[in-house]
Amino acid sequence: MSKIYKVYKIENGIVIDHIPNKKALSVLSVLGLDNEHDSLITMGINLSSDKMNKKDVIKIENRDLSVEELNKIAIVAPNASVNIIKDSIIVKKFKASIPETIRGIISCLNPNCITRNEDIESIFYYDKDKNTIKCHYCERTFNQELIRL
Amino acid sequence: MKPLSKNHFLGKSIISINDFSKEELDFILQKAQKLESKKNKQELLKGRVMASLFFEPSTRTKDSFTTSCIRMGGTIVGFDNAISSSVKKGESLRDTVRMYEKYADVIVMRHKLEGAARLASETVNIPVINGGDGANQHPTQTMLDLFSILKTQKRIEGLNIALVGDLKYGRTVHSLATALSLYNCRIFLISPKSLNMPKTFTTILKNRNIDFSEHRTIEGVIDELDILYMTRVQAERFPDKTEYEKVKNAFVLKKNMLKNVKDNFKIMHPLPRVNEISIDVDDTEYAYYFEQAGNGVPVRQALLCLLTGAL
Numbered sequence: 001m002s003k004i005y006k007v008y009k010i011e012n013g014i015v016i017d018h019i020p021n022k023k024a025l026s027v028l029s030v031l032g033l034d035n036e037h038d039s040l041i042t043m044g045i046n047l048s049s050d051k052m053n054k055k056d057v058i059k060i061e062n063r064d065l066s067v068e069e070l071n072k073i074a075i076v077a078p079n080a081s082v083n084i085i086k087d088s089i090i091v092k093k094f095k096a097s098i099p100e101t102i103r104g105i106i107s108c109l110n111p112n113c114i115t116r117n118e119d120i121e122s123i124f125y126y127d128k129d130k131n132t133i134k135c136h137y138c139e140r141t142f143n144q145e146l147i148r149l
Numbered sequence: 150m151k152p153l154s155k156n157h158f159l160g161k162s163i164i165s166i167n168d169f170s171k172e173e174l175d176f177i178l179q180k181a182q183k184l185e186s187k188k189n190k191q192e193l194l195k196g197r198v199m200a201s202l203f204f205e206p207s208t209r210t211k212d213s214f215t216t217s218c219i220r221m222g223g224t225i226v227g228f229d230n231a232i233s234s235s236v237k238k239g240e241s242l243r244d245t246v247r248m249y250e251k252y253a254d255v256i257v258m259r260h261k262l263e264g265a266a267r268l269a270s271e272t273v274n275i276p277v278i279n280g281g282d283g284a285n286q287h288p289t290q291t292m293l294d295l296f297s298i299l300k301t302q303k304r305i306e307g308l309n310i311a312l313v314g315d316l317k318y319g320r321t322v323h324s325l326a327t328a329l330s331l332y333n334c335r336i337f338l339i340s341p342k343s344l345n346m347p348k349t350f351t352t353i354l355k356n357r358n359i360d361f362s363e364h365r366t367i368e369g370v371i372d373e374l375d376i377l378y379m380t381r382v383q384a385e386r387f388p389d390k391t392e393y394e395k396v397k398n399a400f401v402l403k404k405n406m407l408k409n410v411k412d413n414f415k416i417m418h419p420l421p422r423v424n425e426i427s428i429d430v431d432d433t434e435y436a437y438y439f440e441q442a443g444n445g446v447p448v449r450q451a452l453l454c455l456l457t458g459a460l
Contacts, residue, residue, distance in 0.1 A: 112283045114264035118242055137264025138285055139165060141349060 008042065013061040015083040016073060016096075021046050024056035026076040029149060030105055031069065039063040052079075067094070074098040075105060075147060098126045098144070102133065106147050113138035158455040162270035162277040165286040166324045171331040177451055178296050180460060185447035193450075193459045194223030200253035201227035202245065203280070204236060204260040209420060210280045210289070213445035214257045214453075221450055221459075226252055243272045250275050254457050276456040278449075284320050290419060291324040293448045294378070297441040301415045302375055305329070309373050311337035311364075314380030314400055314425065316346040321419045322380055326350050329359075336361040337370045341396040344386060366399050372409045377402070379418045379438075381425045404429045417441050 019027055024043050028034045033041060040061040049055040073080050074096035084092040104121040114137050115122045123136035126144070134141045153176045184190065199218045203211050211229055218225055227249070231237065236245060242265055249256055250273040258266055259280040266279035266286070281287040298305050310329060312322045316338055326346065329336060330353050338346045338361060345363060354361050364370055371377065382400045387393035402416065404427060418426060418438040430436055454460035 110263060112261070112263050114242070114260075114262045114268050114282075117262055118268065120243075120268060135264065137267050138283075139167065139263070 008059075009088075010059050010061050010085055011088045013039070013059060013063055013085055014065060014070070015085060016058040016060075016070075016077075017055070017081045017083065018049070018052060019056040019058065019073075019077040019080050020052065021054035021056050023077050024058050026149060027056075027058060027073050027080070030072045030076055031065065033060065067092075068099065071096050071099050072102070072105060075102060076149065078144075098128070100126055100128075102126060105149060106133065107149065108135045108138060108140070109142050109146060109148070110135065110138045110140045113140070156458065158452075159458045160274075160276055161456060162266075162279075163288050163452055163456070164267050164270055164277065164279045166288045166291045166328050167286075169288075169328075174292065174295060174328065174331065177292055177448070177455070178299055180455060181292075181296050181447040181451040182299075184451050184454065184460070190221050190450070192222050193454055194218060194221035194457070197223045197255070197453075197457055197459065198253040199223055199225050199227075199453065200249040200256045200258075201225050201229070202249060202256060202258040203227070203229040204231040204242075204258065204265075205281070206230070207259050207280065209442060209445070210259060210287070213442070214278075214280065214449050217446050217449040217453060220446070221453070223453070227257075242269060246273050246277070249273075255453060278452060278456070281320075284318065286324060287320055288324065289445070289449055289452065290321055291328050292452075293441065293445045294321070294325050294417065294419070295328055296448050297415075297417060297437065297444045298376055300444065301437060302413060305332040305334065307333060307335075308375040309335045309337070310376040310378065311339055311367070311370060311374050312346075312378045312380075313339040313367060313402075314382050315344045315386060316340040316380075317344040318386060319380050322346070322378065323350050325378065327353055330354050330357040334359065337364055337374070338362070339364045339367055339370070339400070341365070341382060341392075341400070343392065344382065365396075367402060368406060371406055372411070375411065375413055375415070377414070377416045379416060379422075379425055381423055400425060402426045402430055404433065407433060407435055410435060 024045055042059045044057040046054050070082050075098055080096045082094055082096055083090045102124045106122055106124050108115045108122055124133040126133050131144045132141045246269040255276045257278045257280050260282050263283035263285035266277055266282045270277040279286055279288055302308055316322050384393045414435050415437040416435050420442055
């Protein structure tokens, strides 16, 4: 029996699955696709999931994004899985992992940080072992869970 | 290991103590020692200009840099009150430092925002020295502290050093503990429980296998110490003032506590001192805090010379 898709199947593009529910819009924001004009993007929010109870899914058609760009997703959706589809076949599948250096996406939690007061790109360093991020400027370290965009 | 080249610091910025290796700190301390004993250094910075940009008020740091520069023949431009500068008109930090880049060979700056000096150093092509960025870093204070320890004890490695007072919020003690972790010292952390050294810094000590312990009074350990580094426990750090009243006397150093200290024992303090060291301690052979402030001059002179290629 063929699978019934709530978010329809795509032939070419990217499928981001296992996004924690209600995080799909944040994922689009991280990818800079929240103001996208060309690609067709479909989203499923609060879909049922065996593993996660509820999850979000995003499908982006006819659009290439590098693995480096896609890894940024993990900042807001740590367990998201990425499938790159070509001619209806999954050609690459991976779990997004937070990059070691994160530029411009995260806002520093320290209100006295220079990045909160001057119009500059934030830079953070991710420590995978401690699951912390450190601000390049104010040198404060925060738990990954506290990250905000 | 290959020794650092003479020009290792040429054009570099001094932003955070975390950026330095032990080898680099030793190099700076060595240059400061040489410079302190050097005669005829009045011309070393002749023709060079130091921009002194104090967006935040400062007494010791600003005047220490000013003295360091003037005594080597350098000239100073800048401001010590952001209200009277273009900053008041809304000029961004980056625009301010870009302008001073055209006037000066080195920038010394203090700013209330954390990371300001790092941003400045990435904006201009001349060296920037961080004279304090909010609660974050004040690396030249740490360097003069290390210099003072070295000068009084002839070594840093293996000493018994106590850091006393507000270890939770004190920028000075955080940076000093980080730097001392490179020197295999035995560290005693003495503070009220609510002002313990944060985990971020005790983790650094642990990771570098530094032997350290936490204490609630000075008396319990003072006789074992080579260096007692005092800082102030401020009443405003305690939401419950009764708690402050209970602990405040445990962190005041009095002359009668010095009866059995080691001969080489020295008391340091980043100043200003309020009441955490009794006045009668000042006349003892152990008081070193005013000399310590004076040590800012050779250390800052060494930095100004190394960064601008004058040494």
